[in-house]
Amino acid sequence: MTKILILGGGGMIGQKLARRILDHNIFPGADLTLFDRAFPQGGVPAKKITGNVSDPAMVQHLAAHRPDVIFHLAAIVSGQAEADFDLGWDINMMATWHLLSALKTEHEASGGTYRPRLVFTSSIAVFGGPYPDKIGDDFLAAPQTSYGAQKVVCETMVSDFSRKGFVDGISLRLPTICVRPGKPNAAASGFFSGIIREPLNGQEAILPVPETVRHWPASPRSAARFLTHAAKLDTALLQGRRALNMPGLSCTVADQIEALRRVAGQKAVDLIKPVPDPAIMAIVENWPQDFAPDRAIALGFEAEKTFDEIIAVYMEDDLPG
Amino acid sequence: MTKILILGGGGMIGQKLARRILDHNIFPGADLTLFDRAFPQGGVPAKKITGNVSDPAMVQHLAAHRPDVIFHLAAIVSGQAEADFDLGWDINMMATWHLLSALKTEHEASGGTYRPRLVFTSSIAVFGGPYPDKIGDDFLAAPQTSYGAQKVVCETMVSDFSRKGFVDGISLRLPTICVRPGKPNAAASGFFSGIIREPLNGQEAILPVPETVRHWPASPRSAARFLTHAAKLDTALLQGRRALNMPGLSCTVADQIEALRRVAGQKAVDLIKPVPDPAIMAIVENWPQDFAPDRAIALGFEAEKTFDEIIAVYMEDDLPG
Numbered sequence: 001m002t003k004i005l006i007l008g009g010g011g012m013i014g015q016k017l018a019r020r021i022l023d024h025n026i027f028p029g030a031d032l033t034l035f036d037r038a039f040p041q042g043g044v045p046a047k048k049i050t051g052n053v054s055d056p057a058m059v060q061h062l063a064a065h066r067p068d069v070i071f072h073l074a075a076i077v078s079g080q081a082e083a084d085f086d087l088g089w090d091i092n093m094m095a096t097w098h099l100l101s102a103l104k105t106e107h108e109a110s111g112g113t114y115r116p117r118l119v120f121t122s123s124i125a126v127f128g129g130p131y132p133d134k135i136g137d138d139f140l141a142a143p144q145t146s147y148g149a150q151k152v153v154c155e156t157m158v159s160d161f162s163r164k165g166f167v168d169g170i171s172l173r174l175p176t177i178c179v180r181p182g183k184p185n186a187a188a189s190g191f192f193s194g195i196i197r198e199p200l201n202g203q204e205a206i207l208p209v210p211e212t213v214r215h216w217p218a219s220p221r222s223a224a225r226f227l228t229h230a231a232k233l234d235t236a237l238l239q240g241r242r243a244l245n246m247p248g249l250s251c252t253v254a255d256q257i258e259a260l261r262r263v264a265g266q267k268a269v270d271l272i273k274p275v276p277d278p279a280i281m282a283i284v285e286n287w288p289q290d291f292a293p294d295r296a297i298a299l300g301f302e303a304e305k306t307f308d309e310i311i312a313v314y315m316e317d318d319l320p321g
Numbered sequence: 322m323t324k325i326l327i328l329g330g331g332g333m334i335g336q337k338l339a340r341r342i343l344d345h346n347i348f349p350g351a352d353l354t355l356f357d358r359a360f361p362q363g364g365v366p367a368k369k370i371t372g373n374v375s376d377p378a379m380v381q382h383l384a385a386h387r388p389d390v391i392f393h394l395a396a397i398v399s400g401q402a403e404a405d406f407d408l409g410w411d412i413n414m415m416a417t418w419h420l421l422s423a424l425k426t427e428h429e430a431s432g433g434t435y436r437p438r439l440v441f442t443s444s445i446a447v448f449g450g451p452y453p454d455k456i457g458d459d460f461l462a463a464p465q466t467s468y469g470a471q472k473v474v475c476e477t478m479v480s481d482f483s484r485k486g487f488v489d490g491i492s493l494r495l496p497t498i499c500v501r502p503g504k505p506n507a508a509a510s511g512f513f514s515g516i517i518r519e520p521l522n523g524q525e526a527i528l529p530v531p532e533t534v535r536h537w538p539a540s541p542r543s544a545a546r547f548l549t550h551a552a553k554l555d556t557a558l559l560q561g562r563r564a565l566n567m568p569g570l571s572c573t574v575a576d577q578i579e580a581l582r583r584v585a586g587q588k589a590v591d592l593i594k595p596v597p598d599p600a601i602m603a604i605v606e607n608w609p610q611d612f613a614p615d616r617a618i619a620l621g622f623e624a625e626k627t628f629d630e631i632i633a634v635y636m637e638d639d640l641p642g
Contacts, residue, residue: 085485128561132459140459142480142562149481153474159463160470164406240449241463 009034329394330355496569
């Protein structure tokens, strides 16, 4: 029986991941525990623990159960980490440090036999410009947001604790996840989902950046697949470089809008209202636009190839009614 | 009057830096304070504070004096950080976190007027193989030692605290510093100095790696120059990428030995005893061998061009008698 712990299991990706693990029987007979500050009504049926990941005693308690696989998705999103510096570093960095320390303590208490798989969700926000045309697997991480900096720090800690054998970690630098279901969150990237989701639901959406903005999205379904794939990967194949750029597709906001038009017509497109927001533009214009994620592809990670596919995934998985 | 604080001011580089600041009058009328666990007999005449950089209260006390320029050189060396994981992360990472936090507190208490220049000594140990022929300025940091990982984490924190305006930081990735005067230290790179220093002093030296090992050294004098140059640099020129690969020269151990032969003859070379050490080899074989440090050179950082120059610097600055 595989004991699985999802930190941030109440969030959108955490719930998708939990459902995927159960529906696809990814770990036969899995004993699944979700941890988060709060859980959605009618969410995935699994054991739930409510608490704050930045509480070291709570993290020690979670580690003491010696989960075989830990997905660490708990984070303050980019916009909030930029607005509240101290909170961002506390939740996005220090909590990961406490988690790694607690897992190391369990490793040592077990005489070295306990060594959990740790799948850490990093982000392409680790990158900062100027960029090459396509970002390769050996391009430097020079984050230009606190969120990105916190992800770099955590990746580096996960790698070093893994190199020493305390955990068996892997960090996935997720693309912009799009189309997110439900309500907007505080992520600066939220509008990339909003301009598709709201019109498909007959509602107006705000577009705070020009249509020429290019970005690197993948669907929530792909994100959940990346995570389960990483949980079962032979980490020896990583050859000591445990942070991977995930596949996605390079498209502009205009490409998104054209795909929306093909699916839902001009009436849907007319619901998108351009309202330029310099604060969001300042964050987004520094984001990477295109990648050559050769390592991840060679390791079997897969994402959508067109934005039409991304919209189709949203409609299949999440469109109400 | 410029208030200057050197953390790690009792160490070899700290002492060289302090002497350079005083002898070359780098900051006219400088008020210089050295902080370290201990200081050498007959060291540089300056204010000295003894303590442990991993003590948050002590770091707050140092920050409360609001130094204008802080050189942060305090660290556990690579060999020791590899042998004592917890101590390495405590001294090499957590202490820097406490320092940055304390400086941010002073920044805020000053109403935003206090924003010290912080020069952080990082290392080319942030890199891990496989490498291109020459490591460029946009090559990823994928450390394969705890020391290197700790340096990546600190660089990233220094950059983010700087981006937010709490400090004005810059991180210098120092080459292997060679020829180090005095006694060997616990750094895995110690032999690169030992095989020159000991023979020049008529003593036997151990060579734990093959002569074919290639590395990237610069002299202690260059290191002190890098640091003072960084302290006065217009950081706007860094354009948000505040960690810089420092210049050095690419040479093999055989090149070093030939340079020694030219200076001190076969008699000196005969004092080098090959005693292969797999543990040291395992660390050193992963180190970078050659760089194209274009950004640092464009910003005015300079190092030696030949190993003969590096030996000459040792003989001028440090050879006893």
